[in-house]
Amino acid sequence: MIKLSSDPSIEIHDMTVSYNRKPVLWGVDISLPKNQIISIVGPNGAGKSTLLKSIMGLIEIDSGYIKIFDKSLNEIRHKVSYVPQRESVDWDFPASVYDIVMMGRYQYMGLFRRASKKDKEIVLDSMEKLSIASLKNRQISQLSGGQQQRVFLARALAQQADIYFMDEPFSAIDISTENAIIELFKEMVKLNKTIIVVHHDIYSVKNYFDWTVMLNMRIIASGPTNQVLNAENFKETYGSHLNILTEVSNIVKKERIPIREKKLYKKKK
Numbered sequence: 039m040i041k042l043s044s045d046p047s048i049e050i051h052d053m054t055v056s057y058n059r060k061p062v063l064w065g066v067d068i069s070l071p072k073n074q075i076i077s078i079v080g081p082n083g084a085g086k087s088t089l090l091k092s093i094m095g096l097i098e099i100d101s102g103y104i105k106i107f108d109k110s111l112n113e114i115r116h117k118v119s120y121v122p123q124r125e126s127v128d129w130d131f132p133a134s135v136y137d138i139v140m141m142g143r144y145q146y147m148g149l150f151r152r153a154s155k156k157d158k159e160i161v162l163d164s165m166e167k168l169s170i171a172s173l174k175n176r177q178i179s180q181l182s183g184g185q186q187q188r189v190f191l192a193r194a195l196a197q198q199a200d201i202y203f204m205d206e207p208f209s210a211i212d213i214s215t216e217n218a219i220i221e222l223f224k225e226m227v228k229l230n231k232t233i234i235v236v237h238h239d240i241y242s243v244k245n246y247f248d249w250t251v252m253l254n255m256r257i258i259a260s261g262p263t264n265q266v267l268n269a270e271n272f273k274e275t276y277g278s279h280l281n282i283l284t285e286v287s288n289i290v291k292k293e294r295i296p297i298r299e300k301k302l303y304k305k306k307k
């Protein structure tokens with residue numbers, strides 16, 4: 039089921055994306071609602087990060103178009119915030135927690151990037167919301183994985199965007215922090231924000247997200263979470279991988295038999 043939203047935050051039409059001419063996403067046709075917490079789920083390699091990177095203009099798309107609040111990315115870039123997947127960030131970059139969160143304010147500053155009183159207040163408030171204010175002078179390379187992740191979320195928050203794209207924001211984060219961040223997302227939605235999250239834990243999708251996109255190189259389903267999370271869609275999204283696993287284990291089993299037979303034969307000798 040692919041449900042369209044009548045007043046979309048994101049609209050993608052007939053999009054195909056490739057790496058080295060090999061398509062990894064094709065025929066993507068979705069429109070996502072505003073003011074909701076939305077998840078994108080699918081197995082490893084399904085193209086979830088590629089989808090976000092395409093929306094953020096970090097990868098050139100082969101065909102189709104993407105609109106954000108009915109505009110092109112360039113027209114609306116300052117309203118859009120993106121938190122990349124943890125593995126793709128250079129954590130040795132020499133900067134303090136405060137510096138990184140302040141980067142969220144750069145778009146509001148002039149050429150010389152002088153932070154105003156308001157910028158400083160927002161940075162402090164964002165750090166407090168993610169419980170990292172006490173770490174503000176630490177270098178990011180000296181933080182734990184979960185702390186680093188929270189720094190990036192605080193930077194996104196300081197940006198005061200209208201739409202947030204977050205690639206696996208809960209990786210490396212403990213369950214109580216995860217719950218606190220979900221509460222924060224709910225507060226943000228009340229302030230008319232739209233939050234789109236690539237999420238890995240299929241079991242918590244039902245509790246966290248209003249709308250869910252199921253992806254495996256193409257869109258399997260997109261709609262209200264309780265309508266799309268069913269066995270059929272689940273199988274279509276993850277099934278081929280499960281089948282591959284079964285096939286692999288069958289092959290391994292078959293190969294084991296002659297090995298055992300050889301051993302038995304040797305023993306008899």
Ligand SMILES: Nc1ncnc2c1ncn2[C@@H]1O[C@H](COP(=O)(O)OP(=O)(O)OP(=O)(O)O)[C@@H](O)[C@H]1O
Nearest residue numbers: 057058062080081082083084085086087088089123
């Ligand atoms: N820079 C790249 N060059 C070539 N192939 C790539 C590149 N980045 C990703 N791919 C391939 O594109 C496909 C989709 O990758 P992508 O990172 O979007 O998946 P994902 O759903 O985010 O996976 P994960 O859950 O592991 O983060 C994969 O097959 C991947 O190997």
Ligand SMILES: [Mg+2]
Nearest residue numbers: 086087088123
């Ligand atoms: Mg990814």
